[in-house]
Amino acid sequence: MVLGPGTQAPNFTLNTHSGQITLSELRGKTVVIGFHPASFTGG
Template sequence: MPLQPGTAAPDLTLPGPDGPVSLADLRGQWVVLYFYPADDTPGCTAEACSFRDSYEDFTDAGAVVVGVSGDSLESHEAFVAKHNLPFTLL
């Protein structure tokens, strides 16, 4: 069942580029948490680049952007570098 906007997400901890990242660590902040199937696929790339292009709007509003997929940290690192993504992928 999808969560409604403004509903607290259940806590989860996933590997990040600088060590494990827990949603509990972000508590008290506005978080744009988006899930996507795979790094560097056409639809997912368009979605990530859309978040990248709007990133300043999100940060100006005080929000943190985090993307989540089942890909490896190495895959995320390459995807971030290839498309100049300024946010964390888990």
């Protein structure tokens, strides 16, 4: 799946230190999603 700037991301849920958060809970707020495939992998 390729998403570009301004593209609506599919809804998903993530675990946090204080429980879970779902992307749809943040509707109307600015959200930045970062993906770093090689971070912390030694590659």
